[in-house]
Each structure stands twice: as C-alpha cells, then as structure tokens.
Amino acid sequence: MSVVEPILNYEYPDEKGHFGPYGGIFVAETLMHALDELNRTYQRFKCDPDFLDRFDQDLKHYVGRPSPLYFAQRLTAHCKGARIFLKREDLNHTGAHKINNTVGQALLAQHLGKPRIIAETGAGQHGVASATVAARLGLECVVYMGSEDIIRQSSNVYRMKLLGAEVVPVTSGSKTLKDALNEALRDWVANVDSTFYIIGTVAGPHPYPEMVRDFNSVIGREARQQILEQAGRLPDVLVACVGGGSNAMGLFYPFITDESVLLHGVEAAGEGLDTGRHAAPLNAGKVGVLHGQRTYLMEDENGQIIQTHSVSAGLDYPGVGPEHAWLKDIGRAQYSAATDIEALEAFHLLTRLEGIIPALESSHALAHALKLAPTMAEDQIIIVNLSGRGDKDIHTVARIEGIDV
C-alpha cells in the first residue's frame, strides 16, 4: 500500500475547470457560450438551498435513496480476508447510479427553461436515466447511441423508446460511446438555444466533470455515514469501476481528505492490457485532448483515437474523467484493470453467493476486490460500489456462454 501525501485542502477544479493540467474547455467557439451559460448557472445553483432541497427530495422519493450499504457476508467468507461491503446503487430507480446525475441536470434544464434534452449513451443506462427524467418532467428527449451498442443493448433501447425518447443510431467512427458523444455535441451546437445536453459521466468540458461528480457524490456521503454507523470506523479501501468514472468519483469524492482511506479505480482490461484490446487509458494510455478535456486517452502514435474493447459497453470509452487523471498523478487514487474473464467470474460469483446480479461494469470493481480482500486482515473493510444491476447484461453473458435466451 502506497503512502498517500496528506491532502488537507482539495479544491478542484479551479475556476477554469482545471484539475492540475487536466480538464479545461477544449471545444469549438460555437459551444463556448453554452458552456459559459451552463457554468454560471451551475455555480449559482450548487449553493442554492432551494435547488439542493429539491434535488434531495427527488433523490429520496423518486430515486429511492439512500441506497443500502450491504455487508456481503458469504462473499467475505469466500475471500477469507477483509470485510466486503457493497454500496447498492443497483437498487436505484432505473438500476444504476446514473439516475443521480440525470435528476440533477434535468432540474437545471428546467431552471434554464430548456424544453429539450439530449444525451449520449454507451450501455444504455445513462440513456434510460435521461429518458426517465425527461418523461417525468415532460421534456423532449433525444439519445445518441452507437449502432454497435444498439445491438449489444437492445433491451435498453426499447426501454428508452417506451419512455418516449428518440434513439438516434450513430454509424460514424467506431459506432460506440465516443461517437455518440461526438454526435450529441453536434446536436448541441446546432440547437443550443432550446437544448440542454446531459453528459452522463465526469468527462467532457468544464463544468461537466465537476457537476456530474457533485451530483453523484451522494453515493460517497451516504456510504461514509453508513459505514460509520455499521462498523464504527472508516473503510480501508474503496473500489469502483472506471469507464468515464462517474460512479467512482461519486464514491471517492466525500472521502478525498480522509487520508487513511485508499481509493482504487478499476478500468476494463478487456482481453488483456498487453493485447491492446482494452479500455484502460489510465493504465496504458497517453495524455491528450478529446471531447473538450485534457486527460489520459487511448490513442495511436499519430494522436488518432483508437477503438477500445470491453465486454461491458459502459466501460468502452477511450478517455477518462480528468479528475481521475489528476488523482492518479498525485497518487491519491490508484488504478488497476480487470479483464473480461475476471469480470465475468466476479459476475457469477456474486450472483451465486449473494443473490445479487451485478452489472458487467460493476463486476470489474468486484473482480479487483476479490483479488484485494484475501491480502488484507479480517478486521479491515472494503467498500465496493455496486454501481448497477446486471439484468441488462444477461443476454451478453448468455451469448458468451453459448446459451440462447
């Protein structure tokens, strides 16, 4: 375990959206005004008691918060080491942590008087969460989704349509999440007066990384209070999967000045970090600029963004939120990676031992916890963010195992 430098004051991003050298605003002039307007609105509302109260009420009565912190007794016994607790974001309305952020951004959209929201989605969870809040607030909703992902996640596509959203297939580039993000940005450029763009992760130009982190930090605030109540002490390690990194930032952020708590992010190693077929920019990428931010990227030697691979569509993104890049560089968090096979093993193990079917994304975090727990003492504590439920993934898992569902 590495020694972490004391972080007494952690005030990021700065007012221009920088986390050290990362983050910022790297967009065409056509979007600068919209981002400026969004930032001014967010900086005002994030301290507005009425707005925060409305947000809390929605989290409680619509999302179903607080989500439980569950002691996974049989999983702990299986690992013969640290006690493993699961933060049950899978029990939220729509089945993942994504709804926390969409509820917050939809409230902002309403305050700005924008009748139309757009979103990008990979696994479909953020698209479903956006379509859900749009339905509830009576807003028009358009979701951009890579045509490859539409095939992988057909049930979520149908859910979005049921909720009244228009799902637009994106056939450019690699036809996955990054291309959906490009397409959503283009829509926003063209329709900026009427449209609010709900980005689903802690990535993109300022203020999105800060705003999405803040809306998701309810995860960590609850977990901190819950573990103090249940165990009487802070955890030793937090574990969360990292694609863009919103569930991880949401869990980590309220613990960031608790020096004794180690933060472990887990990227998708796909078929293995040495195969090149993965989605692990923090482990095996380089610093560059994409989607409005400076961060670690999966890119070739000419600066072209390369295709990522993961069994989990939600982790299949060539970048990562800029705050994770900064936490890595300053050593406050450490980032490993789990392969497709390790994630699938963890998926099955949790299902059989605890009766909880985890999302394939969250299974990456579980896979890391399974390696970590046996190396720790029995009185130590790991909290794993169970960021989503696996119902959406059963077809993928069945297909891999040659079963026709």
Place this chain on the structure above:
Amino acid sequence: MSRLEMKFSELRGLNKAALVTFITAGDPSPDITVPLMHALVDAGSDVIELGVPFSDPMADGPVIQAASERALAAGVTTTDVIELIRGFRENDKSTPIVLMGYLNPIEIMGYEDFASSIADAGADGIIVVDMPPEEGVELGGVLKAQGIDNVHLLAPTSTADRIRLVCDDASGFIYYVSLRGVTGAATLDLGEVRSRLAAIRVHTNLPLGVGFGIDSPAAAAEAAEFADAVIVGTALVRIVAENSDSPETLIRKASAFIESMSSAMDLAARNEAAAE
C-alpha cells in the same frame, strides 16, 4: 508580409473577396491531394484550407467527418500532410495554405515540432478547432514564433466579450461560422450574417471570412458582398466523395464547381463596382 496578408491586400486592391476552398488532406488518397490543390487554384481558389484528418472531428458534419475517415483509412498521418504541403509548394510559392484540424494530433507531435515542421513545409496559418484562446496561450506563442497565423472561429452565439477576446488573439483572418451547427448543416440566413460581421468589424482590422453553408455560386456571390473571404467546404468535399473512384473526374468536377463560384463572385464584384 505573410502570404495571407499579401493575398488579402492584393484582392482588396481589386475589390474582391477571397475564395477559400477546403479539402481534407489525403482524401480519398494522398496521391490526389497536390494535383487537386493546384487544380483548385487554377479554377480560382485564392486560399487553400487543408483539413488535417482526425478520428473524432466533433465540430464537423458527417460529410467532412467521412473525408477524415477516408484519409485515415488510406493511412494518412500528420507527417504525410506536412509532406503534401511541401509537395504543393514546389510548384506554387504564392497561394496561402491554412490548415484546419484538432488539437490531439498536434499535442502528440509537440507544439514546437509541429509548428516548425508546417512552417518549413510552407503552411501559412492554422485553425485549431477545439482550442479556444483561453487554453491556447502556449500554442499561440509557438505558432507566432514560427510565423504561422492563428486563425480563430467566431460563432453566431459569440458574445461581445468573446468577440473581443477572440479578435485580440487571432491573426491572418477571422473565420465567422455562419450557421448554428456543424459544417454542412441546414440553410443560411445571409442577412443575419451581414449584420453580425458589421458588429465584429468594430473590434478588428483582420479580414473576415464566412464559412459553413456556402454551397452555391449564388450564396458565394452574396457573401462576397460583405465578407473578405468566402469559404467553401462541405459542398466541395461532397464532390470529392462522389467521385473518389476516378481522380480525373474528381478533379474535373471540383474545378468546374470552384470556377462557377469564382465567376459568380467576380461578376458580383464587377456589378458592385459599376453601381458605385
């Protein structure tokens, strides 16, 4: 005096707007780019805007993104683009070349390396689409040191504060994005563009170019009445896409299209001169 300054000053003397033609370097293959650039100049193009292929061109529409994808599929790298510029300069010492691209391929090369390489090859300016002045202080300094003009975009949504900021940071010319959208989107309200340009002129003496949505000789002629440069991109790239299997046809049709634009602009300039 830079090539861009010389070109704009020469055209001002003739009371003409510059015709700027955009193609993506290496689209559909690197062999065609230099002959196509010469053909465009012969057809009346005053400035060549050369797209540097990028995998994720988020400010461009589907037509120009597809051009990037074709060039990348043909294996074109930023180094290849620089060699294409050098190749063009062997036979054309005067037509300005302005690159258009995104930051990531520049960052991976390093600002110094990139700027000195393009300057050495004979480029004159660059538009880095996703680099606003706020983030661009370092790159701006490096480009200036190499004598490369830092061409910036302004948009219909740019506020007065942003117009001032962008004008102070820009050199070469200002590229006014005449549509609320990506390249090649929707239709154009030239009346609105005319009044926006007048508002921008208060803040700068730089030439003002109009791009996004100029797809016909008539639109080019109208924009030439109040802009210093008229930029044709998507409409030209579409011709490249439709004729990518035959280099001769591609060059013939692209030339004919640019000639029609250029003649319409010349005619408009003569009519205006006669009216005065």
